[in-house]
Amino acid sequence: MDPDAIRTGERVPHGGETDRDILDFSANTNPYSPDGVEAVYADALEDSRRYPDDDYPEFRAAAGEFVDCAPDRVIPTPGGLAAIRLALEVTLEPGDEAMVPVPSFGEYAREVRLQGASPRFVPHDEILAADDALEDCALAIVCTPNNPTGEATDPDTLADFATRCEAAGTTLLVDEAFLGFTDLPSAARLESEDVIVARSLTKLFGLPGLRAGFAVATGERREALETARRAWSLGTPAARVGAYCLRQDAFVRETRARVASERERMRAALASQFDVQPSDAPYLLCDVGERDVDGAIAAARADGVAIRDARTFRGLDSHVRVAVKDREANDRLLAALGVADGSESDDSSTGREH
Known part of the structure; x- marks a missing residue:
């Protein structure tokens, strides 16, 4: 920052x-959480007397299954917002511009500014049609379903936009915090080195105080995220409960x-x-x-x-x-x-x- x-x-x-x-x-x-969460949490709390396994193999495997990607592409984070910040930290430098949808999640612009970069605000329903602006932006953000308007992005249209981002040398961050409430596929399926996906577990599974989420990336982006993430990104209860919920x-x-x-x-x-x-x-x-x-x-x-x-x-x-x-x-x-x-x-x- x-x-x-x-x-x-x-x-x-x-x-x-x-x-x-x-x-x-x-x-x-x-308003609901999966049955059995309490028992999983209690067992994990006892195991919290030791540091968690920083590789998080169970969590990565469950997250990979959930969004249909290889487990090693999953980067554990303490919530979806942590995945967003991590993505911006490895992408933006002071003086950069980032394409930010409006109206949308207020943290995007704040997190962009914390990196010393500037948000370029674009109507949320026009951002996928942007072309010329991509050349000037190091990052473009898409929220699907968009918050607060609620509409999800067509997967094929998003894939086309990802291709244009790649051609422009622009990283695409796709925030899928609420996509789990739909049956639409994750952008993780695109397997593009210029796409980073941010996911939140805690909204879908009714555990916002648990703080569990993950990013998905590939190639050099994946390596950068993995290197930059904090050690022991998830506490043992968050990792254990998160892996359990993702399989329900x-x-x-x-x-x-x-x-x-x-x-x-x-x-x-x-x-x-x-x-x-x-x-x-x-x-x-x-x-x-x-x-x-x-x-x-x-x-x-x-x-x-x-x-x-x-x-x-x-x-x-x-x-x-x-x-x-x-x-x-x-x-x-x-x-x-x-x-x-x-x-x-x-x-x-x-x-x-x-």
């Missing part, structure tokens, strides 16, 4: 509610089905009062129009529900973002926003085996 950039840098706001009495719809995490195929299928069903139900209900962005992710972006955003947030909180003020995303000025949880929680959200839902209850939407 660039020392001068650190001195002038600032932190960015995120979702996440610390009050345990408030139902948190401001963070997009699964039935849980992943149930989660995807529940999110898809509940997201459509919520979108239809919310659309009666808000302009709702189509989404492939476990969240919905809502334009409240001429209503007061602060008032909507305060009213929901008064009913015990926290929603995300999306005005903190660059380019949004009348938006909130809400997560997609389970049916009972989602009904509480709709009620807190004053939205009526006429659909009948259906146990199949809970996403849990009975």
Whole structure:
């Protein structure tokens, strides 16, 4: 990181509610975790009396299986954001430019600036069509599904963009923090030396406090990431639980089905009062129009529900973002926003085996 950039840098706001009495719809995490996680964690905690195996063979194998790549291409990191920072550290130098989508995850621009580089903001739905700008940028970032808008990138279109990035000598960072909620293939399949993939485990498996994720790369990029990553990147509990979760195929299928069903139900209900962005992710972006955003947030909180003020995303000025949880929680959200839902209850939407 660039020392001068650190001195002038600032932190960015995120979702996440610390009050345990408030139902948190401001963070997009699964309300469920796979059965058996507690036992795996307890065993790992006992083994934490020793340093973890810095090669992380079990974690790499499970992650490789999950995104369909060779285990040695996996770089363990303490969360998806750590993978993003690591990618930027090995790619950017002071004075470089990086193509950053907007509106999108606020940490991209911050992390670019911390390297002494400058973000070049491009509308998130135009970045894959960029050509001329690639020549001037050392890095291009794509978030799929995009946060906060929710739409996933077409894999073939992304592959074409990766080819253009390679021709321009531009590294492509693909943030797939929420791709696990879809059945779309990972960009890890591209096996291009100019592509780095960042993955987060903790959103899909409902364990954001665990801090487990990974990067995927090949060739010289992979070697640079592996050399630069911190020793003992993951604690033993994070590595052990992460490897266990990545192999819970039935849980992943149930989660995807529940999110898809509940997201459509919520979108239809919310659309009666808000302009709702189509989404492939476990969240919905809502334009409240001429209503007061602060008032909507305060009213929901008064009913015990926290929603995300999306005005903190660059380019949004009348938006909130809400997560997609389970049916009972989602009904509480709709009620807190004053939205009526006429659909009948259906146990199949809970996403849990009975």
